[in-house]
Amino acid sequence: SQSAKQLAEFGKQHISRGISRSTNLVIERAKGSYLYDVQGKKYLDFSSGIGVNIVFHKPMLDLIGKLKPVMPSTQFDSFFFWNSGAEAVEAAIKLARHATKKQNLIVFQGGYHGRTVGTMSLTTSKTIYRGRFGPLMPGVHVAPFPYCFTCPVHRAVPQKHNVINCCDNPIEQVELLLKQQTTPDETAAVIVETILGEGGYVPPPKSFFPKLREICTKNNILLIVDEVQCGFGRTGKMFAIEHFGIMPDILVMAKAIASGFPLSCIVSSKELMDTQPPGRTYSGNAVSCAAAIATLEVFEEEKILENVNNRSSQLFSLLNSRVKSLLPPHIGLDIRGLGLMVGLEFTGVPHGFVAAVAKAGVENHDIILLTTGIYETLRLIPPLTVTADEINDGVERLSQAIDMTLK
Numbered sequence: 001s002q003s004a005k006q007l008a009e010f011g012k013q014h015i016s017r018g019i020s021r022s023t024n025l026v027i028e029r030a031k032g033s034y035l036y037d038v039q040g041k042k043y044l045d046f047s048s049g050i051g052v053n054i055v056f057h058k059p060m061l062d063l064i065g066k067l068k069p070v071m072p073s074t075q076f077d078s079f080f081f082w083n084s085g086a087e088a089v090e091a092a093i094k095l096a097r098h099a100t101k102k103q104n105l106i107v108f109q110g111g112y113h114g115r116t117v118g119t120m121s122l123t124t125s126k127t128i129y130r131g132r133f134g135p136l137m138p139g140v141h142v143a144p145f146p147y148c149f150t151c152p153v154h155r156a157v158p159q160k161h162n163v164i165n166c167c168d169n170p171i172e173q174v175e176l177l178l179k180q181q182t183t184p185d186e187t188a189a190v191i192v193e194t195i196l197g198e199g200g201y202v203p204p205p206k207s208f209f210p211k212l213r214e215i216c217t218k219n220n221i222l223l224i225v226d227e228v229q230c231g232f233g234r235t236g237k238m239f240a241i242e243h244f245g246i247m248p249d250i251l252v253m254a255k256a257i258a259s260g261f262p263l264s265c266i267v268s269s270k271e272l273m274d275t276q277p278p279g280r281t282y283s284g285n286a287v288s289c290a291a292a293i294a295t296l297e298v299f300e301e302e303k304i305l306e307n308v309n310n311r312s313s314q315l316f317s318l319l320n321s322r323v324k325s326l327l328p329p330h331i332g333l334d335i336r337g338l339g340l341m342v343g344l345e346f347t348g349v350p351h352g353f354v355a356a357v358a359k360a361g362v363e364n365h366d367i368i369l370l371t372t373g374i375y376e377t378l379r380l381i382p383p384l385t386v387t388a389d390e391i392n393d394g395v396e397r398l399s400q401a402i403d404m405t406l407k
């Protein structure tokens with residue numbers, strides 16, 4: 001096993017400088033007023049007031065050891081832990097501003113990034129998240145997200161979708177923002193969900209991210225990808241951005257990372273991460289780190305990604321056959337998503353239809369369903385451990401709830 005010195009060195013190498021540390025001790029356990037390091041050496045703790053993380057702790061180092069190999073690129077080698085998704089997004093914004101010495105941010109319409117004052121200001125998925133909580137943080141510019149199903153060009157001639165490429169419009173809008181509203185030399189970062197979550201479960205077309213990456217690189221703007229909802233295996237790859245062939249500068253993760261224990265994280269290159277000064281206490285709770293380690297062990301042992309991909313194909317094919325066949329011709333349905341992050345958007349239904357389906361689901365068919373976005377969209381996010389039988393059962397219950405609501 002690694003020596004205390006090696007562990008401390010590993011910590012210095014891979015943990016953000018943003019986490020305050022007064023020494024490089026690696027603490028393994030505590031009893032009373034004493035802390036014990038990895039060699040069993042005992043220290044009397046007269047520092048507890050400022051808090052929890054003035055030393056490295058072993059679970060955080062072990063977690064980093066487990067996270068590093070599943071990162072989408074070796075460039076991601078410095079980690080900064082938080083408690084919630086919103087805090088991690090805040091950390092990403094602060095890092096981007098500090099590193100670039102620029103202020104403004106570009107976000108996407110329908111994006112959801114959290115409910116703190118900063119992240120709420122980046123959120124445009126629904127007015128309920130912003131309304132009457134203002135004034136909001138200034139310097140945020142909104143570009144459209146490529147939401148093909150609601151795009152008038154796409155709707156008019158869906159069969160020509162690939163030919164006319166209506167989905168280039170959002171990219172053009174980002175370029176226009178940089179010409180008309182916020183110059184590249186005052187724009188710190190573009191922040192985007194890889195797949196819109198609260199905004200309707202919308203995956204972008206393949207071309208979107210490579211083009212966005214190019215604009216960011218050309219203009220010296222950092223690309224921040226918020227994978228709080230779509231990360232950690234949800235889409236069948238560890239991170240959703242791996243479907244799109246580019247890498248962001250900062251990756252934000254939370255939710256599934258510790259299976260419900262409060263833990264979130266941003267990761268970037270060490271070079272970028274360490275541009276910021278130290279100064280954090282509650283960062284990477286040791287119990288949450290242990291839960292995250294256990295979660296990653298389950299990913300390996302139970303071959304979670306393989307399960308997500310297999311169950312995903314099964315789910316899509318069942319939805320296409322069983323659910324589509326329930327609908328009368330005047331009702332349209334877009335079935336979209338990646339892995340087990342699936343949206344079902346209905347057209348030609350009355351307002352409130354999917355809310356009624358969700359209600360019928362839980363009250364009459366014992367299935368818990370969620371809606372998303374401002375259009376009539378159901379979201380399906382079963383556990384990543386879901387079995388084949390449960391997918392069959394779930395689609396059956398969902399179909400019954402839809403059928404009941406249609407009648």
Ligand code: PMP
Pocket residue numbers: 084085086087089112113114115193197198226227228229230254255
């Ligand atoms: N970003 C995204 C994409 C999210 O889906 C969420 C939560 N729904 C958040 C950020 C905020 O995370 P939290 O609720 O943990 O603050």
